[in-house]
Amino acid sequence: MASDVQHLSELQQFDREILRLKEEVAAFPKRIAQIEQRLAGTKAHLETAKVAVKADEAARRKYETAIQDLQQKISKYRDQSLAVKTNDQYKALMAEIQFAEQDIRANEDKILDLMVNAEAREKDVKAAEAKLKAEMAEIEKEKTEARQRTAEDEKQLAEWNAKRDTARAGVSADLLRHYDRVLKFRGSGLAEVRDQKCMGCQVMLRPQTYNEVRSGQLVFCESCQRILYFDLATEIAPERPSLTAKKRTRPKAHIDRAWIYRPDFAEVGEVFLAFVNAKGSSSRRVYDAHTGRKVGDTQHETGDFNAAFADDVSSGILLNSGLDEQQLEEWNPELPMTILDELNGDLKIARAETTSAETQSAPQTT
Numbered sequence: 395m396a397s398d399v400q401h402l403s404e405l406q407q408f409d410r411e412i413l414r415l416k417e418e419v420a421a422f423p424k425r426i427a428q429i430e431q432r433l434a435g436t437k438a439h440l441e442t443a444k445v446a447v448k449a450d451e452a453a454r455r456k457y458e459t460a461i462q463d464l465q466q467k468i469s470k471y472r473d474q475s476l477a478v479k480t481n482d483q484y485k486a487l488m489a490e491i492q493f494a495e496q497d498i499r500a501n502e503d504k505i506l507d508l509m510v511n512a513e514a515r516e517k518d519v520k521a522a523e524a525k526l527k528a529e530m531a532e533i534e535k536e537k538t539e540a541r542q543r544t545a546e547d548e549k550q551l552a553e554w555n556a557k558r559d560t561a562r563a564g565v566s567a568d569l570l571r572h573y574d575r576v577l578k579f580r581g582s583g584l585a586e587v588r589d590q591k592c593m594g595c596q597v598m599l600r601p602q603t604y605n606e607v608r609s610g611q612l613v614f615c616e617s618c619q620r621i622l623y624f625d626l627a628t629e630i631a632p633e634r635p636s637l638t639a640k641k642r643t644r645p646k647a648h649i650d651r652a653w654i655y656r657p658d659f660a661e662v663g664e665v666f667l668a669f670v671n672a673k674g675s676s677s678r679r680v681y682d683a684h685t686g687r688k689v690g691d692t693q694h695e696t697g698d699f700n701a702a703f704a705d706d707v708s709s710g711i712l713l714n715s716g717l718d719e720q721q722l723e724e725w726n727p728e729l730p731m732t733i734l735d736e737l738n739g740d741l742k743i744a745r746a747e748t749t750s751a752e753t754q755s756a757p758q759t760t
């Protein structure tokens with residue numbers, strides 16, 4: 395890895411850590427605000443519950459006063475009844491007493507209702523008080539924790555910022571400007587290349603670009619502009635037959651898909667041909683063996699490729715590499731470098747085998 399890129403890789407790591415810490419610090423007040431909001435809700439509920447209890451108490455006092463008034467009225471009527479002269483007057487007073495007694499019973503019923511209600515109201519107040527107490531304790535705990543964590547984070551931030559400054563000092567000003575600009579727009583300025591893809595935007599690199607990155611040159615992704623780097627340690631090696639393997643499994647005699655190498659294809663010369671049989675027809679794709687670039691359009695013929703492209707099959711070398719038609723479509727118009735490597739590796743093995751087979755079958759002198 396070039397030293398600029400090495401520094402940028404560190405810088406990216408520091409930038410990420412700094413961002414994470416800043417986000418963490420910013421998250422504390424938000425969390426506390428959330429609890430405070432909940433706390434305000436509980437407080438309001440408690441207030442309402444207390445007001446309801448007070449209103450009930452006032453109503454009860456009102457009914458009790460009314461009952462006292464009615465009782466005084468009744469005793470007044472009874473006094474008056476002793477002094478009446480006529481039967482009608484007496485009856486009228488008795489009716490008044492009856493009404494007053496009815497009124498008293500109605501007020502007593504209301505008081506009873508309030509007493510029944512009071513239990514529920516009391517419970518409501520107690521529950522709200524308990525909730526408030528728990529939330530107050532929680533908020534205190536959160537605040538203390540937030541204060542501690544913020545202090546720790548600030549300390550770490552200062553350390554990361556110092557590291558960041560050092561890393562930035564190791565990168566050229568132009569490159570830093572580019573890194574900062576891409577970082578601002580895309581959230582990261584640097585991307586690893588894996589499987590010939592930019593891991594920042596997932597776009598496949600051109601074989602030439604890929605080779606430049608692999609060789610340690612400073613390259614920007616054409617698609618996302620991130621600065622590209624290649625890490626041998628994390629690159630996933632493509633599944634390919636080992637060049638030192640003594641034997642390879644023989645390609646099957648009857649197959650529906652095949653890679654065939656031809657050293658002498660039309661004006662191109664060395665090519666890799668991809669054959670695929672479909673229902674009653676077959677197709678052929680031609681790729682330059684050196685660049686992986688597709689030559690011409692996909693050709694379709696009726697019948698099995700062994701018959702339809704008999705010339706290619708008879709004059710070419712059948713390779714062992716797997717073939718996936720859908721992937722071919724995705725790779726259009728260029729084979730990824732890894733596939734090209736695999737095909738070339740397979741070709742070497744096939745050639746070595748042919749040579750050794752010829753040597754073995756040579757007439758022996760006795």
Ligand SMILES: [Zn+2]
Nearest residue numbers: 592595615618
């Ligand atoms: Zn990219």
